[in-house]
Amino acid sequence: MVTLPTLHPSHPRRPLRGDKTDQRTPTPAMSGRHESDCNRAGGLATLGLLLGFLPLLGWLNWLVVLPPAVLGLILAVPARDRGATTLNVVVLALGALRLFLGGGLL
Template sequence: MLNLLSALIGLVTLVLMIPAVFPLLGALNWLLVPMALFGAFIGLMSSKKGGQNFCLIVAAFGALRLFLGGGIL
């Protein structure tokens, strides 16, 4: 059950990250990366690791976007 919840959190975060790819909306990732990491933490408590890995990939994508935009853009 926690794996499903983790995957759901990751999916919602990924959908919310779509507008954050556009210029001047990248600061939204400052809210979304911790949300994805929270989903990974929820997935850590599950015996299956699919949701956790998905959330970590989403968090890495958001962190990469923050890095490329200088943390603001």
């Protein structure tokens, strides 16, 4: 017969799958408003990025793409919104690449 080891009573137990006792309480940084704001900033930056890809409109990246993407990233990281963080990082990378290829202006 196999005996299973028993844990000492002071040993913290790991929560089982579906166990609702170990959930974090929401903090203001994790509220839905911040997630909505960072998604809006990322969406605005994405629209500006599409315009900035047109020839001779690369300068829009400085005004319409980079500031909202940075703001969205600043709001997304404390809100722990992984989708918005990814969106803003991708938009920042593509906007920076477009500026690099256009010499920073075109």
